[in-house]
Structure formats: structure tokens, C-alpha cells
Amino acid sequence: xxxxxxxxxxxxxxxxxxxxxxxxxxxxxxxxxxxxxxxxxxxxxxxxxxxxxxxxxxxxxxxxxxxxxxxxxxxxxxxxxxxxxxxxxxxxxxxxxxxxxxxxxxxxxxxxxx
Numbered sequence: 001x002x003x004x005x006x007x008x009x010x011x012x013x014x015x016x017x018x019x020x021x022x023x024x025x026x027x028x029x030x031x032x033x034x035x036x037x038x039x040x041x042x043x044x045x046x047x048x049x050x051x052x053x054x055x056x057x058x059x060x061x062x063x064x065x066x067x068x069x070x071x072x073x074x075x076x077x078x079x080x081x082x083x084x085x086x087x088x089x090x091x092x093x094x095x096x097x098x099x100x101x102x103x104x105x106x107x108x109x110x111x112x113x114x
Contacts, residue, residue: 001032001033001083001084001110002032002033002035002081002082002083002084003027003032003033003034003035003082003083003084003085003086003112004034004035004074004077004078004081004082004084004085004086004100004104005020005023005024005027005034005035005036005037005038005085005086005088006037006085006086006087006088006091006094006096006097006100006101007019007020007023007087007088007089007090007091007094007097008088008090008091008093008094008097009037009038009054009094009096010054010055010056010067010094010095010096011053011054011055012054013051013052013053013054014049014050014051014052014054015038015041015048015049015051015054015059016038016054016088017038017042017049019088020036020037020038020039020088021036021038023036023086023088023114024036024038024039027086034086035074035077035081035082037070037073037074040070040073040074040077041065041070044065044069044073045059045063045064045065047062047063048062048063048065067096070096071096071099074096074100075099075100075103078100078103078104078107078109079103079107082104082107082109083109083110084109084110084111084112085100085101085104085109085110085111085112086111086112086113086114087101087111087112087113087114088114089114
């Protein structure tokens with residue numbers, strides 16, 4: 001299954017990449033194709049992960065990362081490829097994850113609450 005991994009990032013140390021990495025690894029070990037925003041952000045801006053407070057402002061100052069660019073890539077993949085959205089704990093407190101969830105609802109995708 002093609003799974004988009006959603007969860008809280010901004011305001012969490014290192015943008016919560018360790019939680020994304022662990023969840024992606026577990027889903028991939030079960031044979032799923034996983035789009036992780038952490039993997040995508042890392043591939044575009046390797047330095048983004050080194051952000052002790054998960055500050056969007058700091059990320060924008062130290063790279064060309066912006067929330068608009070991130071959500072553009074994420075939502076495009078959801079629209080083109082996703083069959084399921086897997087949600088990390090705390091997703092309901094994340095503006096980005098809630099937007100991705102709403103897009104998944106509109107598209108009729110399956111949801112897994114991790």
C-alpha cells in the first residue's frame with residue numbers, strides 16, 4: 001500500500017524526525033511504500049534536521065525550507081499517490097497534519113492511527 005506518514009513536526013526538537021523515521025521503518029518492514037515528509041525534507045535540505053526546537057523560522061534562516069514548499073510537496077504526493085494516511089500520535093495538534101488529514105478525507109483515503 002502507498003502510505004503518506006503525517007504527524008507533528010514544527011515545535012518539536014529536530015522536527016520530530018526520529019518518530020517519523022521509526023514509523024516509516026516499521027511500515028516499510030511490512031512491505032508498504034511510505035512517503036515520509038522527514039525523508040523528503042532531508043533530501044531537499046539536509047541541514048533542516050539539526051533544529052533543536054523545531055523552529056520554522058530557524059529552518060527558513062538556515063536553508064531554503066518554507067512551510068509552503070513543504071506542504072506543496074506533501075499534498076501533491078497525497079493527491080497523486082496516497083492510498084492511506086498513517087497518523088503519528090499528536091497529529092491532531094499539528095496544523096499541517098490536520099490539513100493532510102482533511103485532504104485525505106476529501107479524497108476518500110484510508111487512515112491508520114499509529
